[in-house]
Amino acid sequence: MSTIRMAALALLGTTALPTFAQQKMPATRRAPAPNFAVSGQLSHAPAGTRVLLATAGRQPVVLDSAATDAAGRFRLRGAVPGPDVYVLQVRGQRPTTGLALAPGSRLQVRADAAQLWRTGEVTGSAEAAALSALNREHARLMAHIEELAQQRGQTADTAVQRRIQRDWDATMAAFGAANLRLARGSSYLAPYAVYTYLSGVGSDVAFVDSATARYARQWPASPYTKKLLQLQDRRRATAIGQPAPPVVLADPQGQRMALSSLRGQYVLLDFWASWCGPCRQENAHLVQLYRQYRAKGFAVYSVSVDSKKADWLKAIEQDGLTWPQVLDEPGERSVAANSYDVMEYPTTFLLDREGRILAKNLSGAALDKKLAELLP
Template sequence: MKQFVLGIVLVSTLFACQQKKYGAFIVSGKIENSPSNKILLEALPFGAQQPVVVDSTTLASNGNFELRGTATTEGLYLLAIENGPQVLFINDSKDIKVVMDAHHYKTYTTNGSAASTALHQFLEQYSTKFDPLADAYLQADSLQNTPHADSALSASVNLRKETLLKNFNGFLEQTIKESTSPALTYYVIGKAFKTMQPDAIKQLTDASVAKFKDNAGGLMRLQEIINGQMATDPKIALMNKPAPDFTLADTSGKMVSLSSLKGKYVLVDFWASWCSPCRQENPNVVAAYNQFKDKNFTVLGVSLDNDKAAWLKAIHQDHLTWTHVSDLKQWQSSVVDLYKITGIPFNVLVNPQGIIIGVELRGVALQNKLAEVLK
């Protein structure tokens, strides 16, 4: 099995090429301790599940090699040792040098290709930043599945997870904004699908298309994919759209409409007393409400309960002091189809004009979004 340079994921939507004439290029250099004498130059074309061999050669006795390719676009390529490690690079110049020790392939060097050097630096930083985030998610998931887990510990772990997530996404965003290579930009946006919200990815993609307007062929295709995804995914489709109105009974039987709260920022929080993840998230919602309730902000709790006594008990136990409504029909509630709800907890943040400006905001993400809009 081939070893991949850390961070390479061959997802078909990640490897579009950019429309810029680059012509012929040469990749040469030296490879030490190679497990095979056969070396391949492979392209990663848009939409392909597997790399395409462009050229191949045999290592000289001193480890030197030279490979040639021709491309009309800037794209992503692999320098691959047969049955050995691979190096990812970008054909942004006509003469690219690669030096690698197969025993320590992650420390390869590239010369003559600024985009390849930037890509290598990104991959190294990606590993350093992503691994702690992945560990934090595993720890948080483990606690969530542990009966009677310590609430203070869970809150601490979730806070760490959300902080690492914010910092990691900030790293991706900064890399994308500072990139001078359309191929590198495309690759990093592909990585962002793991951790960023779709609306944030769309904003970065739209900006990148404008930035590389003369070389944005692949980015434009990615833009089309994202737009299609946002149009077909109900939750994503809610963003920047008017919040669907509804009217349900509150705890005393009084009918309350979402539209009656227009003029305020409203977190519409869909939850239920029987939903363990909802109950674990409630302290975060309480903290957000207490912090921002005097800044034209409120919460409207919408329960998918079918037992009124259990609903009222949970409201009291979790200290949820805002308005609560429910038709007590659980998954047959009218709001389920209206908001295309497939799981809870689920929420939307509605601005004073009645437009949804946030979807599925949890943990630190909720605090950060409220701090952003309620300055």
């Protein structure tokens, strides 16, 4: 797994889990009998601080919420259909944390209200304790990565840079080891660990495939087992030699444009975003390649995952991008996530003249070399 991917996922507790407040189970639906209870005590939580528990995902549903008393104590109750990772949040605080919860769980939480992910200690089940320990380990390692990044920007000394890089590599290896311990375990958290932390671009595909086969036997109903099986399907669909899955999205003028409209040329399908620094750097290189090879039969089809159209349009203008640009659809209809399994940016697919996938994630000198071979 790449350093960027691993570091980003390590921040799951502070950035990737959703903020939620409004969506609840419909009042007209008869609520199932409670089958779990979560009690806890938070420091730095004045009386009336709201604590919420919800499902994870793009459209979280609040299972229960409660206000703390003067001592920071709270209690949550509700019903869950099966073992899964849910999300605990203090309203008004951005950091959230994953909570391993199953029917019958009786959990106890102790944490700093402003640092749930970094400080949360959960008891009451082996799974909940293991996940909270992993969260704290991630937080500790991530703090060290942030410290190393700061040091790296403050020195030009080659020897110091080498020392920082060795420390960085060792810390990232520790991330991987912590995730593997959970992935190789015998609890329902194993599929969660593989899907969330170990299945990104550059991952060990053989390990992910073997783990998925085991999970399909042991935990076929796990939502993460199902996601891993879907991931395998998407990877097979985007393997070298396969026809590129169709893409039809809107350009800056709102007109729908199909990837297949560029058939007959060598096409670089490029997933990017205006906020992605490496994407913007690669854009400058693509501008040069496009000028050099366009007349010879090279095309680019860029798919932005920007959430703000204005930011996307501004980046197109600033970077001087003159090839076809389209904007991805958010949520469940996302082409990047659902058809191409794109989990980091930039991600590219080079297509042949018939629309088959020739190569993946070519950039810089590697892309130069490939185009020189194809279009001498």
